[in-house]
Amino acid sequence: MHSRPATRRTVLTAAAVAAAAASAPAAFATGAPAHTPTATGARPRARRGDDLIDYHAWTSYRDFRCGDCSGTRPLPGARPGLVLANPAGTVDYTDPHTGSTTAWEYATWTSPLHTPRVPAGEVIASWNADTPRGTWVRTELQGTYSDGTRTPWYTMGIWTAGDGDDVPRRTSVDDQSDGKSDIWTDTFSISDLGSGLRLTSYRLRATLYRAPGGDTTPTVWRLGAMASDVPERFEVPATRPGVARGVELEVPRYSQNIHEGQYPQYDGGGEAWCSPTSSQMIIEYWGRKPTEEDLAWVDPDYQDPQVCHAARMTYDYAYEGCGNWPFNAAYAATYRRMQAVVTRCTSLHDAERLIAAGIPLITSQSFIESELDGAGYGTAGHLMTIVGFTQNGDVIANDPASSDNPSVRNIYKRRQFENIWLRTKRYNEEGEVRSGTGGVCYVYFPTRLTGRQRRVLRDLGIR
Numbered sequence: 001m002h003s004r005p006a007t008r009r010t011v012l013t014a015a016a017v018a019a020a021a022a023s024a025p026a027a028f029a030t031g032a033p034a035h036t037p038t039a040t041g042a043r044p045r046a047r048r049g050d051d052l053i054d055y056h057a058w059t060s061y062r063d064f065r066c067g068d069c070s071g072t073r074p075l076p077g078a079r080p081g082l083v084l085a086n087p088a089g090t091v092d093y094t095d096p097h098t099g100s101t102t103a104w105e106y107a108t109w110t111s112p113l114h115t116p117r118v119p120a121g122e123v124i125a126s127w128n129a130d131t132p133r134g135t136w137v138r139t140e141l142q143g144t145y146s147d148g149t150r151t152p153w154y155t156m157g158i159w160t161a162g163d164g165d166d167v168p169r170r171t172s173v174d175d176q177s178d179g180k181s182d183i184w185t186d187t188f189s190i191s192d193l194g195s196g197l198r199l200t201s202y203r204l205r206a207t208l209y210r211a212p213g214g215d216t217t218p219t220v221w222r223l224g225a226m227a228s229d230v231p232e233r234f235e236v237p238a239t240r241p242g243v244a245r246g247v248e249l250e251v252p253r254y255s256q257n258i259h260e261g262q263y264p265q266y267d268g269g270g271e272a273w274c275s276p277t278s279s280q281m282i283i284e285y286w287g288r289k290p291t292e293e294d295l296a297w298v299d300p301d302y303q304d305p306q307v308c309h310a311a312r313m314t315y316d317y318a319y320e321g322c323g324n325w326p327f328n329a330a331y332a333a334t335y336r337r338m339q340a341v342v343t344r345c346t347s348l349h350d351a352e353r354l355i356a357a358g359i360p361l362i363t364s365q366s367f368i369e370s371e372l373d374g375a376g377y378g379t380a381g382h383l384m385t386i387v388g389f390t391q392n393g394d395v396i397a398n399d400p401a402s403s404d405n406p407s408v409r410n411i412y413k414r415r416q417f418e419n420i421w422l423r424t425k426r427y428n429e430e431g432e433v434r435s436g437t438g439g440v441c442y443v444y445f446p447t448r449l450t451g452r453q454r455r456v457l458r459d460l461g462i463r
Contacts, residue, residue: 052231053439054116055343055461057224058204064109071107072208075219079337079447081130082109084208084217093209097169097317104209111204111223119146119198120227123188124440125156126326126342127206128222128333135210135218136160136167139326141188141225143202145180152176153205154183157326161313161334166211169317172324185319186326186342198229221333226343230438236422237347238415241393244352248388248396251285251360253408254307256400262302266311267321274383275323276310277400278362279332281385282444283310285360288335304405323381325364329442337447341462344439348395348418350460351386354443357456360387362442367420368429373413377401378429381437389414 058064064074064082071088075081087105094101129137139156155173163170176183180197181190190197204225208218256277259270267273283289290309297312298305314331316324329340345351345361354361362385369378379401387409388396395417402408420426423436443462445453457463 051117053226053228053344053346053461054118054120055224055226055341056114056116057222057341057463058111059222059224059463066112068110069107070109072109072206079221081219081221082206082208082223083219084135084210087210090212093168095168097171102168103212105212105214106207106209108205108207109220109223113144113201113203114225115201116199116227118227118229119200121190121193121198121229122438123199123202123225123227124186124325124342125188125204125223125225126329126340127157127159127220127224128339129159129330130219130221130334131160131162131167132216132218133162133164134166134214135208135216137209137218137220138207139223140205140207141202142205143181143188143199146196146198146200149180151181151188151199152178154181154188156183156188156204157186157324157330159327159330161331163312163315170315170327171318172316174318185316186324193232199227202227222339222341224341226341228344228438230344230424232424234423234425234427236419239347239349239418241389241414242349242352244355244389245393246389246391247355249285249355249358249360251385251387251398252281253398253405254281254304254400255402255405255408256307257403258303258405259307259311262299263308263311266315267323270307270311273307273311273322274400275325275328275362276314276331277307278383278385278398279314279328279442279444280307280310281398281400282360282362282442283332283335283338286335286338286444286446288338323383325440325442328362329444332442332444338444339447340442340444342440342442343460343462345422345441345460346439347422348393348414351395351441352389353456353459355386355388357450357453359443359445359453359456360385362386362444363421364437364440365417365421366426366434366436368427371420372416374410375399375401375412380428380434383442 061076061080072082073085084107088107140153142153143151158171160167172185256273262270295305298308311322314322314327325342332340385398393414395412398408399410422439424438426436
């Protein structure tokens with residue numbers, strides 16, 4: 001397989017990585033946080049090994065009651081959420097992708113201030129929401145820097161499950177910066193990590209929209225973010241095989257490459273659909289599928305039409321791709337009683353604990369061909385699914401960059417896989433420094449879990 005082109009996210013973040021490499025302070029370079037603050041007004045959280053990753057979300061009726069409601073109302077029940085009750089007002093929104101301007105009723109919910117246990121260099125928000133026809137949701141973030149100043153309210157995503165004329169186009173927002181931080185598609189990032197500046201606290205805001213005079217409402221079930229200060233590094237410490245040796249989950253296998261050339265309006269066609277293809281594998285592992293009505297638009301001659309559907313419903317019209325991390329999580333959560341988050345793992349031990357509990361995960365990594373034996377390609381950004389581990393601890397991955405569905409199951413050497421996934425810096429084929437994802441992953445799971453599954457997720461900060 002040929003080397004994949006750089007993703008837009010990779011191109012945009014290259015400058016930030018280069019700036020950080022120039023003057024990283026000693027504490028950051030070694031992975032030791034300068035200090036570990038205590039969150040105020042937050043629920044107790046399990047500590048993560050080196051305390052460089054903090055996932056926090058608002059999901060309960062009590063959580064939503066603690067926020068600032070302006071026209072929204074917390075909804076109790078088996079799955080608590082936020083709904084639009086009494087509009088706070090009406091606003092015109094001009095869709096940058098269609099040029100149309102439409103009036104919308106809106107209401108907002110603003111979270112309490114959250115202080116991560118480590119001042120953060122990056123923050124990735126994710127959300128789970130139901131958006132019936134004619135409704136949509138905007139997620140925003142505002143933070144406080146370690147110098148005491150605040151960020152603007154940054155838009156982290158404009159989300160709707162549909163893409164008809166009744167809603168704006170699903171989109172990230174380009175060109176957001178205040179000179180100290182930037183939004184790279186779906187990621188808040190300090191512009192110059194080497195300066196020592198960090199984000200010490202943040203709050204999230206959800207704005208719910210509907211057509212004026214309507215009575216439908218979006219429902220937000222989960223609003224959260226992963227804040228992290230993962231050290232800049234080309235190499236990560238090696239780990240020994242853990243609790244998931246010999247465990248392999250029965251996750252469906254789907255190839256993105258069999259969709260090559262199909263629906264090029266979505267990221268150029270199926271050859272670029274690693275993220276939605278991986279998402280669809282795990283959605284179906286949990287027993288969910290699109291309906292026949294959902295798939296009616298797909299050419300009946302195409303194999304695995306649900307993969308085409310996933311690509312369409314995760315497509316980010318600004319990013320011009322299907323690889324927006326929170327959009328994939330939000331898509332997974334549109335299925336019955338499903339939840340999804342974007343977070344980071346600290347090592348393969350985190351992945352092993354998830355697998356041992358029956359929870360597969362999707363990982364994001366970049367590498368040249370020689371860095372991952374058996375892959376047969378290099379990539380500036382690729383998603384695949386960890387489904388198990390061999391007896392000697394090597395990774396069993398459903399890699400959608402395969403020639404056909406039976407070829408999707410691959411075994412990759414533990415040390416190679418762990419390094420290409422968890423590092424934050426790498427060299428491309430030309431020897432230039434480029435970014436790595438630092439352990440970014442998607443974790444999808446149903447609302448009903450076993451006790452063991454809840455404990456594992458809780459240890460990762462996910463509730």
